[in-house]
Amino acid sequence: MITNKKPRSSDTDSIFMKDDRTEMSEDDDRSPSPNSITHDSSPTRTYTTGSGPGTGPGSSSVPEYLAPCPDQVLENVLENVLLFLTSRKDRNAASLVCRSWYRVEALTRSDLFIGNCYAVSPKRATSRFTRIRSVTLKGRPRFADFNLMPPNWGAHLAPWVSAMALTYPWLEKVHLKRMSVTDDDLALLAESFSGFKELVLVCCDGFGTSGLAIVASRCRQLKVLDLIESEVSDDDVDWISYFPDTGTCLESLIFDCVECPIDFDALERLVANSPSLKKLRLNRHVSMGQLHRLMAQAPRLTHLGTGSFSPSEDVAQGEQGPDYVSAFAACKSIVCLSGFREIIPDYLPAINPVCANLTSLNFSYANVSAEHLKPIISNCHKLQIFWVLDSICDEGLQAVAATCKELRELRVFPFEAREDIEGPVSEVGLQAVSEGCRKLQSILYFCQRMTNAAVVAMSKNCPDLVVFRLCIMGRHRPDHVTGEPMDEGFGAIVMNCKKLTRLAVSGLLTDRAFAYIGKYGKIVRTLSVAFAGDSDMGLKYVLEGCPRLQKLEIRDSPFGDAALLSGLHHYYNMRFLWMSACNLSNQGCQQIAQALPRLVVEVIKHEDNLDMDENVDTLYMYRSLEGPRDDVPRFVSIL
Amino acid sequence: MEFERDLHLDATELRLGLPGTATKQSSEKQKPNSNLAKSNKRSLPDMNEESEGSSRENSRTVSSNDKKSHDQETAPPIKAQVVGWPPIRSYRKNCLQAKKLEAEAAGLYVKVSMDGAPYLRKIDLKVYKGYPELLKALEEMFKFKAGKYSEREGYNGSEHVPTYEDKDGDWMLVGDVPWDMFISSCKRLRIMKESEARGLGCAV
Numbered sequence: 017m018i019t020n021k022k023p024r025s026s027d028t029d030s031i032f033m034k035d036d037r038t039e040m041s042e043d044d045d046r047s048p049s050p051n052s053i054t055h056d057s058s059p060t061r062t063y064t065t066g067s068g069p070g071t072g073p074g075s076s077s078v079p080e081y082l083a084p085c086p087d088q089v090l091e092n093v094l095e096n097v098l099l100f101l102t103s104r105k106d107r108n109a110a111s112l113v114c115r116s117w118y119r120v121e122a123l124t125r126s127d128l129f130i131g132n133c134y135a136v137s138p139k140r141a142t143s144r145f146t147r148i149r150s151v152t153l154k155g156r157p158r159f160a161d162f163n164l165m166p167p168n169w170g171a172h173l174a175p176w177v178s179a180m181a182l183t184y185p186w187l188e189k190v191h192l193k194r195m196s197v198t199d200d201d202l203a204l205l206a207e208s209f210s211g212f213k214e215l216v217l218v219c220c221d222g223f224g225t226s227g228l229a230i231v232a233s234r235c236r237q238l239k240v241l242d243l244i245e246s247e248v249s250d251d252d253v254d255w256i257s258y259f260p261d262t263g264t265c266l267e268s269l270i271f272d273c274v275e276c277p278i279d280f281d282a283l284e285r286l287v288a289n290s291p292s293l294k295k296l297r298l299n300r301h302v303s304m305g306q307l308h309r310l311m312a313q314a315p316r317l318t319h320l321g322t323g324s325f326s327p328s329e330d331v332a333q334g335e336q337g338p339d340y341v342s343a344f345a346a347c348k349s350i351v352c353l354s355g356f357r358e359i360i361p362d363y364l365p366a367i368n369p370v371c372a373n374l375t376s377l378n379f380s381y382a383n384v385s386a387e388h389l390k391p392i393i394s395n396c397h398k399l400q401i402f403w404v405l406d407s408i409c410d411e412g413l414q415a416v417a418a419t420c421k422e423l424r425e426l427r428v429f430p431f432e433a434r435e436d437i438e439g440p441v442s443e444v445g446l447q448a449v450s451e452g453c454r455k456l457q458s459i460l461y462f463c464q465r466m467t468n469a470a471v472v473a474m475s476k477n478c479p480d481l482v483v484f485r486l487c488i489m490g491r492h493r494p495d496h497v498t499g500e501p502m503d504e505g506f507g508a509i510v511m512n513c514k515k516l517t518r519l520a521v522s523g524l525l526t527d528r529a530f531a532y533i534g535k536y537g538k539i540v541r542t543l544s545v546a547f548a549g550d551s552d553m554g555l556k557y558v559l560e561g562c563p564r565l566q567k568l569e570i571r572d573s574p575f576g577d578a579a580l581l582s583g584l585h586h587y588y589n590m591r592f593l594w595m596s597a598c599n600l601s602n603q604g605c606q607q608i609a610q611a612l613p614r615l616v617v618e619v620i621k622h623e624d625n626l627d628m629d630e631n632v633d634t635l636y637m638y639r640s641l642e643g644p645r646d647d648v649p650r651f652v653s654i655l
Numbered sequence: 656m657e658f659e660r661d662l663h664l665d666a667t668e669l670r671l672g673l674p675g676t677a678t679k680q681s682s683e684k685q686k687p688n689s690n691l692a693k694s695n696k697r698s699l700p701d702m703n704e705e706s707e708g709s710s711r712e713n714s715r716t717v718s719s720n721d722k723k724s725h726d727q728e729t730a731p732p733i734k735a736q737v738v739g740w741p742p743i744r745s746y747r748k749n750c751l752q753a754k755k756l757e758a759e760a761a762g763l764y765v766k767v768s769m770d771g772a773p774y775l776r777k778i779d780l781k782v783y784k785g786y787p788e789l790l791k792a793l794e795e796m797f798k799f800k801a802g803k804y805s806e807r808e809g810y811n812g813s814e815h816v817p818t819y820e821d822k823d824g825d826w827m828l829v830g831d832v833p834w835d836m837f838i839s840s841c842k843r844l845r846i847m848k849e850s851e852a853r854g855l856g857c858a859v
Binding site: 161 | 669739742754
């Protein structure tokens with residue numbers, strides 16, 4: 017039966033407004049049945065006979081019948097119009113116009129995005145939005161990735177999948193980031209949604225190959241199974257073989273983070289049986305010889321993760337191996353390459369045939385030198401996204417700058433993530449990139465030493481920068497040429513890069529840097545701070561100056577209660593605030609909790625320090641409609 | 656910062672610990688609040704996970720001086736590392752750590768022959784950090800003196816010259832290419848008599 021979904025506020029509007037719209041909206045394909053006069057005790061459930069057979073929503077040209085009232089027509093029209101609205105910002109705005117728009121928007125929204133799984137309960141979300149096809153959920157805060165939070169903090173998928181199993185039978189897509197997902201959750205998911213098409217798990221954990229096997233075997237419509245930087249436990253289940261033998265609709269299969277060996281024969285059969293497969297990212301247990309065979313089965317791949325990129329051990333040294341160059345030449349559609357997990361650099365030239373078409377190249381697990389890189393990168397004229405290890409040195413970055421004029425995103429990861437070494441990349445590489453890659457929009461750069469001059473240069477050369485994340489790995493390191501703090505460099509970034517929304521700072525920074533951020537960073541949404549600042553003023557500048565700030569994560573910086581309190585006016589506008597190893601006290605955090613009832617203020621203690629003392633190890637606070645969550649582990653106290 | 660080095664601030668700095676003990680970066684605080692959050696994830700021994708009390712003012716004031724003085728001295732064997740810093744996800748760290756460990760464990764054994772010696776030796780090139788160490792070890796092993804190396808003239812003033820065979824099968828003079836390149840291309844070593852080695856030096 018059609019159930020009447022009441023909006024949050026009780027509605028005493030015209031009964032006509034509710035009925036036909038409700039009836040028509042509930043079922044996509046079913047046209048309203050004629051002569052459906054159903055009365056029941058609730059005055060809001062009367063249906064008019066205004067709609068006859070064949071009349072779709074919005075039609076008012078049925079002269080023999082009672083014409084639908086104008087308000088109803090408007091709602092029908094609205095519904096049809098709102099169907100085209102896809103941006104969630106626009107939808108959120110539309111839902112605030114009036115109750116009618118709120119209702120209609122809720123009925124027409126098909127993509128549900130929840131930036132913090134604790135901000136709203138599954139029940140509330142599924143009650144408001146009833147026709148969801150795709151759900152995106154984000155759980156843990158980002159600093160949890162760096163072991164700054166004890167395990168089992170929360171972000172469990174279970175309550176969500178239970179609620180959705182009941183209310184969204186037509187659910188097709190689930191995208192999760194930093195959530196704890198169990199095999200049972202995956203089983204429930206696979207059983208509950210018959211049309212399930214897309215599962216993307218980014219930085220998730222808690223499940224294993226047995227969960228994957230269930231998804232593989234049950235989800236017959238599965239098009240996308242992407243496991244990205246997730247931790248998958250090895251349950252000794254050959255999950256690849258659980259895909260149906262008769263063929264799959266798989267378009268994307270990404271499992272490069274799965275550390276367990278797989279049965280290659282099963283994989284080969286799967287690839288052969290998946291004619292729509294366009295994206296395939298193998299894990300490091302797939303050798304080059306096996307890669308070669310797979311490429312032969314799937315020449316139309318667009319995205320390829322190459323696995324280990326080294327021959328398996330039983331291939332004799334001088335033996336003539338398969339012709340890898342031809343294999344790559346045959347895959348004319350490849351635009352994105354990754355993998356190279358255990359690369360033998362001698363084999364790298366095999367990818368030459370595809371370089372000219374590459375838009376994305378991920379070498380971030382490949383220990384290659386500048387020598388190895390140069391001949392390859394010199395062909396990559398169309399490259400837009402490049403992830404690489406600092407083993408290529410400044411020289412390698414210069415080569416990138418010389419060729420990759422279309423580069424939009426660069427990430428340089430450290431091969432050795434330590435503080436006390438010389439470091440192969442520096443301001444030289446950054447400067448070169450800024451001069452060569454003028455269209456750069458996003459950069460993540462790990463280095464041991466840096467100068468303000470290079471950062472300033474980048475701020476001027478790359479005006480399109482949206483994301484600037486510089487990690488000078490030595491804590492509190494100043495400009496190594498002038499000895500000055502890095503204030504001026506970051507100041508120039510916020511001043512000159514007018515599109516900047518995400519910033520991560522490092523090196524020796526005084527309050528001045530934060531003054532710059534507060535003054536110029538007017539559209540900054542995400543800010544990451546570590547080992548920086550002199551006093552409360554630093555944080556105050558930011559909280560008072562950055563109206564768009566949504567996500568603020570701070571560690572090991574001397575900001576105290578006074579600074580925390582200066583942000584009271586803003587915290588409801590933020591998704592979260594994280595502060596660990598700063599100068600906060602329980603008292604200060606209590607004040608916040610009392611002043612802002614809709615904020616959940618979590619104080620997280622480290623497991624070896626569970627006595628309540630005045631100092632707060634870690635503060636994680638976020639707005640929420642639900643109040644304190646009920647799955648709090650013992651090391652978390654909610655104020 | 657150059658001038659700070661000259662001021663020897665580290666010598667006059669107040670710190671805990673017995674005189675003469677090497678300064679550790681931020682180890683003053685003995686508080687248990689040491690971010691020893693052990694993750695239940697990977698079990699690889701990861702030196703980056705070691706931590707000392709790292710937070711708050713101490714790390715700010717101590718480390719800036721320590722850092723500079725340490726940068727100039729030879730690096731102490733293991734530096735106290737802070738949990739979660741640098742901010743690299745464990746997965747990535749572990750992948751690369753594993754590679755490093757593998758590479759380190761593997762060793763790179765090459766045969767060394769010396770003209771006139773009855774039998775060959777084998778050495779592990781990975782053990783040496785650079786040419787000076789390697790040459791010293793060879794000199795000791797075979798009891799000879801290599802002489803002084805210069806780019807233009809090769810090894811001056813000695814009866815023996817260290818050479819190596821590279822991947823392409825050519826005999827090269829030890830010391831011409833950067834160490835890393837040498838390690839990856841050296842297949843065997845041969846200590847030649849100076850008279851034979853003439854051709855290998857720079858043609859003068």
